[in-house]
Amino acid sequence: MADISGDLGSFSFEAELTEEEKGLLHLRARSAGLTFCGCAHAAFLCKLVQSLRRIKGPAADRGSSASGQDRDVCVGILGMGHVGKQLLLALLEKSGVKPSHIKISSRTPESAVEAIKKGVECFFDNGRLAAWADVLFLCCLPSDLHKVCADLHSRLSKHCLVYSFTSGVPVTRLARLLGHDFILKPQYDFVACGTADVWLSCTHLTTALADPSLIEASCPLTTRGGISVGLNWVSAVLYSLLNICTSTGLGSSDALSLINTVLKEKSPHAVELDALSFISASQEASMCTEEPFPWISLTDAQTKETPLLRFLSSSTPMQQRISAAYRCMLCPAQ
Template sequence: MVDVSADLSSFSFEAELTEDEKELIYLRARSAGLTFCGCAHAVFLCKLVHSLRSIINSHTADRGSLAAEEDSDICVGILGMGHMGKQLLLALLEKSGIKPSHIKISSRRPESAVEFIETGVECFFDNRRLAAWADVLFLCCLPSHLHRVCADLRSHLSKRCLVYSFTSGVPVTRLAQLLGHNFILKTQYDFVACDTSDVWLSCTHLTTALTDPLLIEASCPLTTSGGISVGLNWVSAVLYSLLNICTSTSVGSSDALSLINNVLKEKCPHTVELDAHSFISASYASSLRTEEPFPWISLTDAQTKETPLLCFLTKSKSMIQCISAAYKSLLCQQN
């Protein structure tokens, strides 16, 4: 049935707003943009981690091994099923390529996820169980619940579990203290004035929006075409996350660099390569043996301090272009 009111301005959301209220419409676009960017960036991270683990697996195990294929699948946990948790789950199911059986949810109201349970996603209320199981754990809880949640998680997180926080108002340094854990990513978005920030008003349905090249371009972490920027600190921390994954599986430094470069060059072949000096100090890099894994990198430090990688990215337009190309390619890729 055709909606005869679809193009009538008198039926639009803005029709009943006062002039003062209309000046705040940009907040509606900003809210939609934050949700889209948060989900898109989470999908990007999961795809990078999955790609790296697949390459590590093929590098260290017999090719064609069924066990090797299964081991490359990452286990993703979502803690909290409010608006952000549900949108994130939709994005992961639609765009990440992660099997529903490899996604678990912990929520105080498991019944709120019944539509997703039918797809194969498991939902329960047990934060500790989720923490012990997940390779990547997304925190989508309210700030008021964070202390209790962190108390649940603190002694059950393995060192290799990457915690990704969407909880607003709590900096990564505080999260690290509460969790006793330093493998944490925390998005910190900045807003930049631009003429195209209202592009986010078209994000009425997330799964549809995630197929829109214009919105994917606007959400690219290293551009500001949509007025929302996450900055080089976040990108740097994502790359350090990949390095830590190699370290956690005892991959030597030379092989780790090769594997990470392969993940990036798969989407952008003609780029400068990352080397040991890109990630760690010159003195440490010069003494690091090729078969020796990189040291474990605190993501708390990676997001709050000037690191060798941050300095490298600041100066390397080629690597910035490579990461941007990888982002757009992975988000546009069909599963």
């Protein structure tokens, strides 16, 4: 149906704004862009983990009758405010995780009625969610964080990846509160950009996630949309995949092969990740190919210079490969 007010300026949102207020309109674009990028990046992470588990399954479960579905990643969302709701939509739309493998802990289960109809289980038990999840998204308010961390403390498996959307709380503090070091906390920066208004079209997240131009603008290693999460986040995501391989006892050679496969190499000449991409030369020299990589603290990976961060900073081809994997996973028809 056509919008009969589309060409009538007096009916637009901006019509009643003062000139001073119009100067703040960019904040609306930033808010929409942050929500979109946060949800798209989280879906990409889940897609990577899901792909890793699916590929790893036959080798790790040799002799087992476990089905591919049994190897699906279990994703928990703690909190169903604005971010939690948008994240759930993104995961259902783009992550490849089945609704039956997503659970929510919320004080307001009625806020997830539509998700429950799709097969997502919702309850109010933070500890139960933490004990079940492979990936746990924190979407709570900073004011609720101490209570939430108390609920989660000692209930988190060492191998549960915690991904925090809680603003104003650095990863180092969160690690202390949770007694846990397998935590990802994206840090977004705003970059001067002539196309930042692209985010104003993100009115409906599910529609926006189908737009290749918005997926391109949200690509972690570009600044086309004026929002950047940078190499620290990408490095921590790759270390997360390495830790997942380590947690299953997978040898370093097999782990590298899996991670390179998940990144969807399309050319026989594409640059690959090797042991020295992740660890120091002295660590690599003392490790055999059948031995798993050492467990990597994601807190350190996000706050210190690492071999992987140095490698990514100097390798444009690897940055391009990761960007291509991002586009391919979130917009496969592109």
